[in-house]
Amino acid sequence: MKAPIIEIFSSFQGEGLLIGERQIFVRFAGCNLNCNYCDTNDSKSVKSGKLMTPLEVTEKIKKILTPDCKSISFTGGEPSLYPEFIDEVSKNFNLNIMLETNGTLPENIDLIDKLDIVSLDIKLPEHFDGEFDESIFLNEIKSLNLLMAKSISVYCKVVILPSTKIKSFKGVVEKLYQNISNKSNIKIIIQPSSPLEDWKDINFRLFKFSEIVGQYFEVSTIPQIHKILDIE
Template sequence: MKAPIMEVFSSIQGEGLLIGRRQIFVRFAGCNMDCSYCDTVKSRNSSAGRETTIDELQKKIESILTPDFHSISFTGGEPLLQADFIKKFLEKNKYKSLLETNGSLPEEVKKLANLISHASVDIKLPEHFSGDNKDDLIEREIDSLNILISRRVKVYCKVVMLPTTKVDTIGHVAKTIKENISDPSRVVMVLQPASPLDYWVQHTPKLFKMSEKVGEHLNVLTIPQVHKLLEVR
């Protein structure tokens, strides 16, 4: 079995609840969405990756392991397009892992939910992407969250905030998630101001209002992309 992998590298996690952890990032090529804020545009195309076997991936990971290694981050692109590959890899190699996903493929989430330790579900707003199947996207993302919660995965949802994002939109999304997930206490919403951060420096009151609105429904954190501040991958 092979999967299209763009790169495998060691770095510091700069987003979400594992921020600051040393991880090995496995970036798959290919995505089922076209998000406006994507910072790895090349990864959208599956042909951008090198077809890699499970054994080849394991050897690469072993060659860059460090004493401070915490976990593997499966990212992309959309790693759930390669759920069968990841499943076989984790069945063979018992690493702690983070799945970074857009949550649009709940049936693929089921394949991995017993094998991963952490998950980041990127909640998309209508302004974030173009393409079909927008109407039921939030329902599929919520299905993915519920699957992960039921399997005791440490899960958080992430919302990228653009300068155009409205406070009420963020609040509505948080309310919808709270009302439709099995255990709201198990989910944190991470608000991620889009890079570069120049806009947000001038609009911190908006950040506070967004956090307050989400806080009416879910636990909330506001965290920028720290790896970009450090200028690392």
């Protein structure tokens, strides 16, 4: 068994609920979506990765593991393309396993046996240059309900762009509320796109996005801290 790996490195988590925590990141190559705001464009194609075995990845993780690191984050690209590979690596560590996913492959996510926390991106129409495919959102809902049914900790991350429309954002949040099974267990992280200079004259809109989510869910607005710290 092999999977295309872009990089394996140690850093601070720069996004979401675990922000500031030291993690080992395993970044897969290959993605089933083509978001226009992606900040890891080199990970979209499987050809950009180096084929590695679970043993090779395990040995690399062991070499860079430090005492302050308590979790492994599988990211990408889209890591849920490789569920069996993730399980093979995870079983070698007594660490928390995090999945950073677009949530559009619920059947694959269901195959991953050991998951402690999932960061699931909710896509907006503005994230794509062409027509928005409604199946993307429906599969994200399936993944959320599946994870909550298995009592796996999960939160949603929504990247907002300066071009994100209030109306379409509100529509997605309302649909999310209407379709998930356990509304009280979901927290929404609003993540303004980088660079933050793009928000200099329109940051008042961040408050409006937060107010919309706050009608239905717990909400926080958190930028990409690793960009601010200038680390990977």
